[in-house]
Amino acid sequence: MEYDVHVTGFPAAGTTGDDGLHTHPLPFFKRLTLKRLFVRWKVLRLALRLRPEVMIITTHELLTPALMARLLLRCHVIYDIQENYWRNILYTSAFPTVLRPFLAVVVRLRERLSLPFIKHFFLAEAGYATEINFLPPPRTTVLENKIIRPADTSVLSLHRQYPAPHSLRLLFSGTLAESTGVFTAINLTHALHALDNTVHLTVIGYCALPEQVERLKQACTADYIRLIGVDHLVPHTDIIQAIQTADVGIIAYPPNPATQNAIPTKLFEYLGYHLPILLIDHPVWTQRCAPYNAAVNFSAQEPDAAAILRKLRTQTFYTATPNDVYWDTEAKKLSKILHSILKIRQ
Numbered sequence: 517m518e519y520d521v522h523v524t525g526f527p528a529a530g531t532t533g534d535d536g537l538h539t540h541p542l543p544f545f546k547r548l549t550l551k552r553l554f555v556r557w558k559v560l561r562l563a564l565r566l567r568p569e570v571m572i573i574t575t576h577e578l579l580t581p582a583l584m585a586r587l588l589l590r591c592h593v594i595y596d597i598q599e600n601y602w603r604n605i606l607y608t609s610a611f612p613t614v615l616r617p618f619l620a621v622v623v624r625l626r627e628r629l630s631l632p633f634i635k636h637f638f639l640a641e642a643g644y645a646t647e648i649n650f651l652p653p654p655r656t657t658v659l660e661n662k663i664i665r666p667a668d669t670s671v672l673s674l675h676r677q678y679p680a681p682h683s684l685r686l687l688f689s690g691t692l693a694e695s696t697g698v699f700t701a702i703n704l705t706h707a708l709h710a711l712d713n714t715v716h717l718t719v720i721g722y723c724a725l726p727e728q729v730e731r732l733k734q735a736c737t738a739d740y741i742r743l744i745g746v747d748h749l750v751p752h753t754d755i756i757q758a759i760q761t762a763d764v765g766i767i768a769y770p771p772n773p774a775t776q777n778a779i780p781t782k783l784f785e786y787l788g789y790h791l792p793i794l795l796i797d798h799p800v801w802t803q804r805c806a807p808y809n810a811a812v813n814f815s816a817q818e819p820d821a822a823a824i825l826r827k828l829r830t831q832t833f834y835t836a837t838p839n840d841v842y843w844d845t846e847a848k849k850l851s852k853i854l855h856s857i858l859k860i861r862q
Contacts, residue, residue, distance in 0.1 A: 519854070520568055524559060526749060533652050556581045558658040564588065569771065570857060572638075573769060574598050576623050579630045592635040596659070599640070601627075601648050603774040604836065608695045609725065615810045636853055643777025643800075657849055661781040663788045665842040682713040684828060687762035687796070689755050692732060692746060695775070697768030701817055702735050704794070706766065707821040708739055715825075717766075719743040720758050759789050766794045767801065769817060786810075788843045792833040794824065807834040 524540040540562055542555055543695060560581035563571055572594040573582045582593045604619040605611060628650060637656045645656065650689055686708075688701040696717060705717040718734060720744050723729045729747050744750060744758075759765065760804040763787040769775050778799075783801060786793050793810040795801055805811040812827045814820070 518851075522562075522563055522568070534702065540828050545613050552577075554781075560584055568734070569589070570594060570635075572596050576601050579626050586665060588635060591664055593633065594636045594853075594857075595627075595630070596635045596638040597640060597644060597648065598661075600774065600778075600847065601645055603647065607774040608693075609728075611802060620793045625816070635857060636815060638850075638853075640796060641778045643719045647777060651814050657853055659850060660779065660784070662784050662841055662843045662846055663781075666789070667842060681851045682826075683763070684708070684712070685761070686715065686717040687715065687758055687765045687791075688721075688768070689758060689765065689785075690721045690780070692719065693725060693728060695770070696780075697766075697770055697816075699731065699735060700768040700770060700796070701766040702741065703826075704766070704814070704821070705741065706738070707758045707819065708825055709738075711821055711825055713740070716740045718742045718744065718758055718762065719746075720750055720755055721746075722749050723747065738755055756785070756789075759785055759791055765791045768794075768796045768797075768816065769798065777802070784841045787838040790834050791839075792828070792831075794828070807836055808838050809833055810838070 517551060520536045520538075522538045522540060524542055524544065527610050533798065535596065537691070543560060556578055559578055563585040568585075568590045568591050569591055572595045575598070582595075583819055585591055586593050601623045602620050605623060606616050611619055621834065627648075631650070632781075634743075635655070637651050638659045639648075639651075640661050641654060642658045644655075645658065647650070686701075686705055688698055690696065692698045700785070702717070702719070705715060709715040717740065719732075723732055732746060733743065744754070752812070755813065765782065767780055767783055767786070768779065777800065779800070783793070783804065785791075789807070790810075793805060793811040795805060795813050796816050797813045802811065802813055809831070810833055812831060814824055
């Protein structure tokens with residue numbers, strides 16, 4: 517391995533492998549808690565102990581400790597912008613309504629003030645280059661949340677083109693919240709099941725909002741809906757397994773300025789594993805699926821359950837193979853940037 521990599525974040529099994537990858541799990545904390553304020557200093561202490569040459573942070577909350585590490589260690593800092601935090605704070609229910617404008621301004625001010633001290637910026641979405649228009653293009657690279665290409669290509673089985681005639685196993689995976697469309701997916705499942713009692717839904721993922729956890733549990737009491745995770749983190753391997761055993765994946769984000777230019781990670785996952793998609797009619801996403809005939813589109817306002825069911829039963833999916841959904845291309849860009857920063861020959 518070219519680099520010795522240390523990863524810290526939410527709790528995970530702490531392992532040190534021969535491949536140069538080391539994990540340092542942080543204590544779990546809820547979204548609104550004082551522990552959230554203190555954990556960033558644990559990250560700074562870890563950086564001071566490890567003395568990295570490059571420090572990559574994936575949240576605005578680590579900007580201050582990262583810049584302190586830069587000052588003390590002379591390390592390079594890369595800000596990997598996973599979300600447009602300004603829009604997320606303003607337009608989702610992650611924080612109390614009265615606090616949102618203040619928190620959004622604080623975050624954006626912190627990002628602007630940090631600008632001169634950041635060596636490079638990674639953007640998880642191409643659309644963020646327009647939304648966050650103060651980032652310098654020469655120091656900005658788009659690294660989309662594409663997936664690792666399956667080593668065993670047999671998982672991309674041909675049966676994906678023909679959803680099972682005896683049942684329809686629907687899947688909603690990833691972040692579970694009203695803003696990601698989980699309740700839209702549940703309501704749609706109820707409508708489909710009313711027409712065909714072989715329709716089932718698996719909901720798998722984590723809900724970070726306590727007030728929505730109980731609502732979600734109550735919404736999934738039907739015997740044809742299975743709920744996995746919800747109030748605890750789910751290993752990504754479990755989500756991939758669920759994708760491989762499902763017939764159709766649901767992407768149902770309601771219209772929101774926070775996600776209008778984003779590509780959901782699970783869109784790459786479903787495309788990458790050739791899973792037919794029941795897709796809300798958002799132009800950016802429907803255009804991404806159209807070349808492969810990968811999706812059945814629906815309107816969240818007026819879903820036609822009968823028409824949806826008919827298309828899921830009869831449409832031939834993946835008439836072309838998606839090749840722009842895998843991490844290979846992004847890995848090359850990442851390697852090039854790191855080599856440039858560290859002055860390593862490729």
